Amino acid sequence: MGKQLKKMIAFIRGFINAKLGSKLSREKIEKIQQTRFNKLQREALSTSEFYSCYVNKPLDEYPVIRKAIHVENFNIINTAGLDKDTAFEIAIASEKSRDFTPDYKGFSVGLSSGTSGNRGLFVTSVEERAQWAGYIIGKLLPFRCGKHRVAFFLRANNNLYESSNGILLIFKFFDLIDGLNKNIKKLVKFNPTILIAPASVLLKIIEKKPKINPVKVIAIAEVLEASDKRLLESYFQQKIHQIYQCTEGFVAATCSEGNLHLNEDVLIIEKKWINQESGRFSPILTDLKRVTQPVIRYYLDDILIEDKAPCACGSNFTRLKAIEGRKDDIFYLRNNRNELIDVFPDFIRNSLIIVSAELIEYQVIQSEKNKLVIYILPFNEVIRKNISSALDELFNRLDVLIPQYEFDEFKVIDNGKKRRRVMRQIDG
Ligand SMILES: [Zn+2]
Secondary structure, X not given: OOHHHHHHHHHHHHHHHHHHHOOOOHHHHHHHHHHHHHHHHHHOHHHOOOOHHHOOOOHHHOOOEOHHHHHHOXXXXXXXXXXXXXXXXXXXHHHHHOOOOOOEOOEEEEEEOOOOOOOEXXXXXXXXXXXXXXXXXXXXXXXXXXXXXXXXXXXXXOOOHHXXXXXOEEEEEEEHHHOHHHHHHHHHHHOOOEEEEXXXXXXXXXXXXXOOXXXXXXXXXXXXXXXHHHHHHHHHOOOEEEEEEEOXXXXXXXXXXXXXXXXXXXXXXXXXXXXXXXXXXXXEEEEOOOOOOOOOOEEOOEEEEEEOOOOOOOOOOOEEXXXXXXXXXXXXXXXXXXXXXXXXXXXXXXHHHOOOOOOOEEEEEEEEOOEEEEEEEOOOHHHHHHHHHHHHHHHHHHOOOOOEEEEEEOOOOOOOOOOOOEEEOOOO
């Protein structure tokens, strides 16, 4: 079979998968997961040195691994005989040159940014990428006569989305490194039907008020804060959709109702509970489709919040209330019994956004055990006082000792990195 044909079939398979998934019963979802996991064991894990000794065991007997272990064991996890150092060299060279076409023995190589400094390394085959792209497009594309024009703003493109180019859409990648003005000109000329960008970039785009009329707007790559969502929705006069996708897997996407659901037909997602009562958990991912570099029981440091209520769209995939961000961003503060208390990022965000309509930008960083650094724009006394008292109130309610606040002016740094409004810079 020709390479192009194989790619096309993989894309269509992914696309159909995505379209069918939302109709499945819970029982059927679990059955599909099991069948696909068995197939994965037979066809891929049996040829992985790291996993071959687990084959024929149930999933819960496989080790849960984190990014560091996944990277460390790259050579014996991957099934294509690829070498870690060579793969890193190629990925780093691509990042530097912004040319993401070079491959490694026909496989595409990408890096994932780490919050705690360690980088992830991910390789995929042409077919895996085509299937992945087909699945994403199937999840997100509204029906249209004629091809969609998809504008995609991203830090690095890793060839993933270009796999879909030409089949159902025309895809254009906008490199964030190029700066916004240049990109906006290109964007207006391209006139996208679908606009995909990180939330902070969408916000910058609407500041420029470009003449574009996308039928769908999708926020990716960072937490979409409720206030930003409202702003974007009122500008574009439509629901803002989200995909929650990282190099580790395509975890969730919004449905027709605008609610997030886990993609449980291509992933098995175990829940590591952080707080079951509030529905907060970190996902442990098993990708049922990746064979070049298996992702098995991979622990992601993100916090997701489950929503138990059924969704009007009818999907039986687990519904999420929100993606709260990296677990690294939980603040740990002490109470007067010297116990550490979790302060979730949305507590901080919710306290700040109600302070004043004048507050344009902020970032709160736990820099020491007992200290928060708070960057604000505009930087004035009234807002400072209001924030201090809102945070005092929050910490009193949580029964934690009030930390020291240090205020400074918020400065916009546009380095293409993910924007995190709530950040912890000390170890838990
Ligand atoms: Zn739904």
